[in-house]
Amino acid sequence: AWIMSNMPAGRQGTGDEDTCPTFDEAINFLKEEYADDICILTSFGWYDEESNSLLEDVIKTDLLTLPQEVTVDITPESIEQCASDYLLSWTDWECSYGEEEESVLANAITMIGKWECLQEQVEDGCWNYFCGDNDCQ
Secondary structure, eight states, rough: HHHHHHHHTTOOSSSSTEEEEOOHHHHHHHHHHHHHHHHHHHHTTOTTTTTTTOOHHHEEETTSSSHHHHHOOHHHHHHHHHHHHHTTTTTOOOOOHHHHHHHHHHHHHHHHHHHHHHHHHHHHHHHHHHTTOOOOO
């Protein structure tokens, strides 16, 4: 996964306990890597810091304010499938943690995946809305 490729040298997951980041290091890395995104999501009212979760109902409501042409391909199913694919991209990361820690990491990575997917789908929708069949490049 590209995020872990940004881990400091010697800390990328290889299955070797000496080279895998601790759970706290992994979580702190994700928090640092996505600090700007969390700030944006929080300022939009799309992220609950207390529960560390996306407020998907608020996001859906806000997306309804965009032109339908922008959001036509954005569905809960498309976001879930994309986020599931994103989570699968982490399966080559061979570090192991306790069951609860792995659950927390999986939830964090899934949330990141949903956010990454939403950004991509909104960008695609905007591109199609403003450019259509025209070459905007």
